[in-house]
Amino acid sequence: MRVWAVANQKGGVGKTTTSVALAGLLADAGKRVLMVDLDPHGSMTSYFGQDPDSLEHSVFDLFQHQGSVPDGLARELLVSTSHERLALLPSSTVLATLERQSPGQSGLGLVISRSLTQLWGEFDHAIIDSPPLLGVLMVNALAASQQLVIPVQTEFLALKGLERMVRTLQMINRSRKQALPYTIVPTLFDRRTQASMNALKLLRANYQEHLWPAFIPVDTRLRDASRAGLAPSHYDANSRAVLAYRALLKQLLAAQQTSKVA
Template sequence: MTIYTFFNHAGGVGKTSATRDFGYELASRGHRVLLIDFDPQGNLTSFLGADKWKLGPDSTLLGALLEDDPQGVVRRLPPTIDVHGLSLYPATIDLAIAEAQLIAKLGRERRLANILTQLPQPYDYVLIDSPPSLGTLTVNALVAADALIAPVATRFKAIDGLPGLTRMVSELGWVKPGLGFAAFLPTMYDQRNRHDSEVLEMIREQLRSLAPVLPAVRYRAADHNDASMSGQPVQVYKPGSEAARDMAQAVSAFLALEGVPS
């Protein structure tokens, strides 16, 4: 089982939809995939068609996170939601309770990592959608990962935020030595826009020394926004679209880096 956290402390980079579509693409190729919505906003949950308003705190990882007996975590794990060939631990606003209460808990940074050692069934990949904030939940999501996948929007504003992104990951070496990036995923790309093309080149030049830069995912509001509103991966909502093809290429490149047949 390999655990990747999708992380960027900046909002508006397409992180949640990238987590969803990346996970779906892996599952469509025969891999067993667990998605974890670790953001109390619950956008990944909604983007997969689960009704978070009908879910209570017992549906999330809240109880397992706050369990004081490390060996008792498995008793607090809720059943996953099966959706679009994926397993999902959903999130609701109740998960925000953990943000405050974990502060006083021993091993607070490693709570999610411990949970993932006690999953009731095996997975090939676990993908975590982290909050955009820099709080305790985010640290848990980062420490639990084997490596990070960072969606980076092809905007100059995103370039300005890269030093902060890499510095935070470096500082987490105090808690998780060796944590680093598995790949960067350029998002929100419009190849018709010279600005986007220039920024994409800057992303490749600045980041390739840290980790591979995957093929860019083009942004089409009619595909990505409507897919999210319909609660479907973009490959399900609009198969054969540019958005679907781009994610397929990104996942193929990623699996090639891992040495896994795509």
């Protein structure tokens, strides 16, 4: 199983949409995909018709065993979705209390890694939707992943969030055996606005080495897909945004293959 995390230390940049879009495209290609919602807001969970305010069981359960994960627990928490090859480990709002519980507990940073080990043979890919705050949940996402995708809205404040995310990644990499490769993805791009044009220009000037050279455009079909509870490619396979995400996925898979060879 290949594990990708989608993260940024700023909300509203398209993390959940990017996670679900990539998962849907992988499922279209016949892959079995696990989606992991680590955001207490539960946007990915809500996307697929679950209520993070009322779920009795969620990924929060994984963190209630002093850093260990009982055998079979991750599998018990799986929720089916609108697509037979997409499964979900749902979030709940109670995850927001985790930071207050975590002091004094060792091993909490590896809970998701240990949980995914229980499901390793059942899925080809796992995509983790990370919260927009640095804490035990984001640490779990980064520790478990082999590739990081950083969506960045093409506007000035989002670029500041990217700076914080890159600094966080540098800190995390000091505790990893191998640096986590990452790809920056410009999102919500609107070529009609000067703000989007300027932000894209800054990204290309300052982050060229890790920047996906294209962008995800503003597309109302993404909102429509979310409302329908369907991955974007299952709602409209030929929308502008889906075509862009398909190109992004092609590059991510090529990078993955290169890293395997290396």
